[in-house]
Amino acid sequence: MTANEPVLRVEGVVKWYGEQPVLDGIDLDVARHEVVVLIGASGSGKSTLLKTVNLLERVDDGQIFLAGDDITDPRVNADRVRARIGVVFQHYNLFPHMSVLDNVTLAGRHVLGWSRPRAEARGRELLERIGLGDRAAEYPDRLSGGQQQRVAIARALATEPELLLLDEITSALDPQLVGEVLDLVGELKAAGSTILMATHEMSFARRVADRVVFLQNGRLVEQGTPEQIFDAPQHEETRRFLARLG
Numbered sequence: 001m002t003a004n005e006p007v008l009r010v011e012g013v014v015k016w017y018g019e020q021p022v023l024d025g026i027d028l029d030v031a032r033h034e035v036v037v038l039i040g041a042s043g044s045g046k047s048t049l050l051k052t053v054n055l056l057e058r059v060d061d062g063q064i065f066l067a068g069d070d071i072t073d074p075r076v077n078a079d080r081v082r083a084r085i086g087v088v089f090q091h092y093n094l095f096p097h098m099s100v101l102d103n104v105t106l107a108g109r110h111v112l113g114w115s116r117p118r119a120e121a122r123g124r125e126l127l128e129r130i131g132l133g134d135r136a137a138e139y140p141d142r143l144s145g146g147q148q149q150r151v152a153i154a155r156a157l158a159t160e161p162e163l164l165l166l167d168e169i170t171s172a173l174d175p176q177l178v179g180e181v182l183d184l185v186g187e188l189k190a191a192g193s194t195i196l197m198a199t200h201e202m203s204f205a206r207r208v209a210d211r212v213v214f215l216q217n218g219r220l221v222e223q224g225t226p227e228q229i230f231d232a233p234q235h236e237e238t239r240r241f242l243a244r245l246g
């Protein structure tokens, strides 16, 4: 990979569900250390775009490159690609029958083949970083929703991914737990993570995004800095979307 190559390049991506194009020719780059935030109405295609990057959905047309590698090539090993991309979803999806530490070490041990000591050293370091170092041996249901979502973020970081995908990671949380998760994302940004995320939290998008991307009906309508998008949107569709949010 060359110095200027984006971590992620999405080129002409099209995805159909039945008769309906859900992604209608998306072009998008994410540079190293950049935080790109997807906004748009429910159903505009944000989650589907993240799923195509993580290979949970196959594209019908176009290509996706991760650090220059075409990950939409049908011959790629999807598990290997996924180990290079950390993903956190709305529902934290921790394994309830495994300790917090085992949840965090699973991918390193089973996908990357790390030894237990290596995976656990990395896992404990991450749990310390998210302020849950003393909860390693507990089961997830002993933790609050915000703490579980922080563990899910630690799990996503465990394989030292090149890219983090965050999909509505606060929308299932009680309002008083949202802040701790958003603060953690702010810390990841400060530490230089490369992040592509979808959110309905416009105040957070404004705070954390280097670039905001507005999607509507599977098309990328407009993108720019938070100031450009929120204070001076150029497209009528963007203006209408933001006006509806009040």
Ligand SMILES: Nc1ncnc2c1ncn2[C@@H]1O[C@H](COP(=O)(O)OP(=O)(O)OP(=O)(O)O)[C@@H](O)[C@H]1O
Pocket (backbone or CB within 6 Å): 017, 022, 040, 041, 042, 043, 044, 045, 046, 047, 048, 049, 168, 198
């Ligand atoms: N598995 C599926 N089968 C058929 N249609 C789907 C499927 N998943 C999503 N869709 C449709 O694709 C469109 C885009 O959905 P997507 O979840 O990507 O939107 P979104 O912008 O992430 O919405 P939200 O903000 O509500 O999460 C919607 O019309 C949705 O109904």
